Amino acid sequence: MFAKIQIYTMKGFKLTFSILFFVTVAFTACKDDDNNDAVEDPRAQNLKALGTSAEDILSNATFKSLTVELAYTNNQKPSQEALDRFKDFIIARVNKSDGVNFIETVVPNQSGAPFTIQEIRDIETNIRTQYTVGDDIAMYVFFSNGSSENDTDTTVTLGTAYQNTSVVVYQNTLVNITADDPEVLPLLESTTLHHEFGHILGLVNIQDDDIHIDGEHEDLDHPKHCVIEDCLMFFEASNITRSHVTRMVNMLRQRANVPEFDIELCLADLQAKGSR
Numbered sequence: 001m002f003a004k005i006q007i008y009t010m011k012g013f014k015l016t017f018s019i020l021f022f023v024t025v026a027f028t029a030c031k032d033d034d035n036n037d038a039v040e041d042p043r044a045q046n047l048k049a050l051g052t053s054a055e056d057i058l059s060n061a062t063f064k065s066l067t068v069e070l071a072y073t074n075n076q077k078p079s080q081e082a083l084d085r086f087k088d089f090i091i092a093r094v095n096k097s098d099g100v101n102f103i104e105t106v107v108p109n110q111s112g113a114p115f116t117i118q119e120i121r122d123i124e125t126n127i128r129t130q131y132t133v134g135d136d137i138a139m140y141v142f143f144s145n146g147s148s149e150n151d152t153d154t155t156v157t158l159g160t161a162y163q164n165t166s167v168v169v170y171q172n173t174l175v176n177i178t179a180d181d182p183e184v185l186p187l188l189e190s191t192t193l194h195h196e197f198g199h200i201l202g203l204v205n206i207q208d209d210d211i212h213i214d215g216e217h218e219d220l221d222h223p224k225h226c227v228i229e230d231c232l233m234f235f236e237a238s239n240i241t242r243s244h245v246t247r248m249v250n251m252l253r254q255r256a257n258v259p260e261f262d263i264e265l266c267l268a269d270l271q272a273k274g275s276r
């Protein structure tokens, strides 16, 4: 008797579900036919220009939580040390009453390396699973198994922040650079990751909204970077010379820690946008 009732309930549920599904499909089809702009791209909030979501990520005003997706390929996972340090680094900066969620997504090796930035965008479209919804803002980092197409015999790109919530770290390039010095790899991973996150947060003067007077903060010889030599945002991570990278690796080995935002300039700018 009991079993019979259960089966009946299941059937009833299935029936209701089918009707609902049919109605939804019919309604959606109807909407598409009648109104071309009715369906908003669910990724729309994550397809904006670099630096435009700095305040949304830092402050608690519009978005109460942050989701950070860390996507890497199965044979090139970034070091646990760098992932843990990145989590601490974010939590120390953002003001989120509902917290920060970290999601790790393991994807197959992506073919076609070296990658143009358009290919990096296409990879994001295929593998990214977390998008901004409601009052949760999402950001995404891809640890690429291939290098940047812009690399030459003399220059290299370690990472790029290319959209309001999107970063690529050329993990394979970092591994190659530190091949003779693997203990420096976690420091180079962190420096690249934190630096690109700084660009996501609008540093330096990405959206022409720096609170400091002209020339005081942004290094006019190296636009969008900081004038303070030991600041995290002083370094360039795109198209840098290989000899510069060697100096950077030596510096990281010596100091054995990751550069931070300077207090008076970079941190002051972040605090103006709601950072802790």
Ligand SMILES: [Zn+2]
Pocket (backbone or CB within 6 Å): 195, 199, 225, 235, 236, 237, 238
């Ligand atoms: Zn940079």
Ligand SMILES: [Zn+2]
Pocket (backbone or CB within 6 Å): 226, 227, 228, 231, 232, 233, 234, 261, 262, 265, 266, 267
């Ligand atoms: Zn700075």
